[in-house]
Amino acid sequence: MGCKFVGIPQEIHNLLKLFAKKTQISLSIDKIKHFCLHRIIAVGKQDPVILLYAFGGYSYQTRVTRFYSQIPISNIVAELNKFWHDVKTTINQIDPDWLLPEGLGTFQEVPPLLTAQPLLIGSKVMPSLAELNKLTGRLASPFSTANKAMVQQSIDALINYHNHYVTYTAMMLLAATGYRAVRNPLPLLSLFLPHYHCMVISDKDDEDFTNTRIVAVGSILAQQLNYYQNHIEKLCNLIIILKPELGEHIHSAIDKLRIALLNSFGENQTLLKSVKNNVKLPGPLFELQMKQDSLQCIAISPKTLKARLKGFKFPINFGRHVLRSYLLKKQLPSELINFQLGHWSTGEAALGDYSSFELNEAINLLTPIIDEMLQEQGWQALPTLLV
Structure with missing residues (x-):
């Protein structure tokens, strides 16, 4: 999580371009990022630092809090899944048959290879x-x-x-x-x-x-x-x-x-x-x-x-x-x-x-x-x- 995989941004860009041709709806990676951040802030049930730890980048809302938070990656995965299921619940109020695209809401933690301890991300000055x-x-x-x-x-x-x-x-x-x-x-x-x-x-x-x-x-x-x-x-x-x-x-x-x-x-x-x-x-x-x-x-x-x-x-x-x-x-x-x-x-x-x-x-x-x-x-x- 938070790693940059070469080629993935371009593949997403191509997918969104194809989507725009079929639906006449223009989307971009930045628009999706902003939607996720602003929805989290507006709903208020989750912390924006979750998105920062998951995908990297910078936001004004996490400029300070990212230094004071330490979260197990398993918790980040659970929060991301919860976020997309909440989105689905909101959309289903208008379209009851709408389903999440494959992969959204089913994120999984990559099993640790070398240790049985939970993988943590965030603050480096956290005592156990x-x-x-x-x-x-x-x-x-x-x-x-x-x-x-x-x-x-x-x-x-x-x-x-x-x-x-x-x-x-x-x-x-x-x-x-x-x-x-x-x-x-x-x-x-x-x-x-x-x-x-x-x-x-x-x-x-x-x-x-x-x-x-x-x-x-x-x-x-x-x-x-x-x-x-x-x-x-x-x-x-x-x-x-x-x-x-x-x-x-x-x-x-x-x-x-x-x-x-x-x-x-x-x-x-x-x-x-x-x-x-x-x-x-x-x-x-x-x-x-x-x-x-x-x-x-x-x-x-x-x-x-x-x-x-x-x-x-x-x-x-x-x-x-x-x-x-x-x-x-x-x-x-x-x-x-x-x-x-x-x-x-x-x-x-x-x-x-x-x-x-x-x-x-x-x-x-x-x-x-x-x-x-x-x-x-x-x-x-x-x-x-x-x-």
């Missing part, structure tokens, strides 16, 4: 499920041996425990939401809206927040974020005795949750900009480090996470690749997938002024599937020992 299980086990392992009394009485043990806990929470956040690998993710706790099972994300933006979006948040991540908020509230009380100004920062990060609920829209925009771009004082996701006998607060970033995952060969934004591929596997409409990943094109913004996108319905469809994915990968909400 076994690698993801290994990663989550590795991230959670420090908590199985942590001692509550030691953590609350020793500053070194407290720093070590907190850094493991924030790394676990941050990596779950990236995996469950499709967050890009950015410095200071979730700059305000108030961006998480547990009552609505969603979160506001600003991970690829200009000053006007053009690409700010809402994403669905499943129950596992929601519980972990609640645990983390409890964690830093208790951490604040323990730290403030040793480092008053640092404890005050942690208290401020928590207090901004209350402030944001009272602010006006304009005040919250200013608040988000000040926190998101503040190098010295990060948001609620931070590491603690001792530097020259001074306890310091360092914002979570791709660099700090990579340092915690030594030996892990995939980039920190692997979660976007895994999430999109999983949603494709579950055959969700491309509109829902692009909503979660922020992959919409101009005029397709789910929350645009003239959009008819139903936010609550989308969240209700996405959250159980995201929870299922996290469970398969081994994620679970872990309460803090500090409470």
Whole structure:
């Protein structure tokens, strides 16, 4: 699939030319390609990346999504067959006796010659499920041996425990939401809206927040974020005795949750900009480090996470690749997938002024599937020992 066979385009051209003479209907390879792409987009049940992986070429709609999707070839074959059978169903509403031309709707996967593993096409930075299980086990392992009394009485043990806990929470956040690998993710706790099972994300933006979006948040991540908020509230009380100004920062990060609920829209925009771009004082996701006998607060970033995952060969934004591929596997409409990943094109913004996108319905469809994915990968909400 995707290979170019010498002579086939010319044979198709000759066939379409003969067809035009008999029927007076002019067709071309490009017209057929455009029909397939535009029908997939209009119907919304399949993702245009299927056509790209099957036949190659370029389309504006897949310029980004092709890099974040990995699909077994067997799934592509099944999707192509489904596409043509749907076309047949539509035509049969007008002409009940019409049949698909021979070969359409009966595509078959070429059996792999050298391996029993399924043939995959697409993203090259997709961990396998076994690698993801290994990663989550590795991230959670420090908590199985942590001692509550030691953590609350020793500053070194407290720093070590907190850094493991924030790394676990941050990596779950990236995996469950499709967050890009950015410095200071979730700059305000108030961006998480547990009552609505969603979160506001600003991970690829200009000053006007053009690409700010809402994403669905499943129950596992929601519980972990609640645990983390409890964690830093208790951490604040323990730290403030040793480092008053640092404890005050942690208290401020928590207090901004209350402030944001009272602010006006304009005040919250200013608040988000000040926190998101503040190098010295990060948001609620931070590491603690001792530097020259001074306890310091360092914002979570791709660099700090990579340092915690030594030996892990995939980039920190692997979660976007895994999430999109999983949603494709579950055959969700491309509109829902692009909503979660922020992959919409101009005029397709789910929350645009003239959009008819139903936010609550989308969240209700996405959250159980995201929870299922996290469970398969081994994620679970872990309460803090500090409470």
